[in-house]
């Protein structure tokens with residue numbers, strides 16, 4: 001039997017690309033899907049029910065089992081480390097996580113301050129590099145921190161590189177490439193294995209055909 005899946009969708013940047021991809025995969029979403037402020041949207045023809053969440057919260061809904069599947073950036077996955085299965089790289093919302101700061105930033109400072117929206121990911125990265133840093137958590141406008149002396153470096157997402165450039169900052173090192181992932185609640189994966197398997201395979205076809213067209 002085909003189950004109705006509850007899907008945790010990230011509001012914001014990823015939303016549109018993810019919705020387009022689901023449509024391409026053959027899941028008809030209502031035309032008003034994109035332009036209302038409802039947080040729960042039924043899509044019976046797709047056999048889905050969507051909950052629209054803050055990107056950072058998507059793995060929480062999926063881990064807790066109130067959503068069967070979800071779409072989350074790899075940045076969110078490494079920051080949150082939730083008990084969910086990451087089953088497919090959707091290859092959308094491409095960007096990367098990097099260390100940046102002022103040009104010629106002091107490299108040999110003891111325990112430099114690092115401002116970031118990703119304290120766990122940043123701490124892990126510097127630990128692996130064998131470098132001691134003091135991590136300062138911010139919620140946005142990360143590029144401000146080195147400009148006003150709050151931090152020596154930042155760990156943040158880079159996409160076009162425009163924000164760094166326009167604020168006179170430079171990239172020191174790339175940490176990792178980021179794309180969005182399809183994630184699944186482990187119990188749902190067992191309970192609704194056929195429906196979830198079909199979803200994964202259909203989405204995989206879309207990513208593969210996009211890859212082939214490149």
Ligand SMILES: Nc1ncnc2c1ncn2[C@@H]1O[C@H](COP(=O)(O)OP(=O)(O)OP(=O)(O)O)[C@@H](O)[C@H]1O
Pocket residue numbers: 011012013014054055056072073074075076093094095140157158159160178179180
């Ligand atoms: N230039 C970018 N900046 C930030 N995130 C990006 C960028 N490009 C792609 N992404 C992806 O989009 C996700 C963030 O989306 P979005 O900016 O809508 O959410 P947010 O960070 O919670 O924003 P806000 O706090 O402003 O609501 C990230 O998890 C990342 O995977």
Ligand SMILES: O=P(O)(O)OC[C@H]1O[C@H](OP(=O)(O)OP(=O)(O)O)[C@H](O)[C@@H]1O
Pocket residue numbers: 139140141142143156157158159160161162163164
């Ligand atoms: O390389 P770019 O294309 O310039 O994109 C990167 C910028 O976009 C994000 O910020 P966002 O717009 O989400 O604002 P925020 O500062 O509120 O997080 C990110 O934190 C960078 O600041």
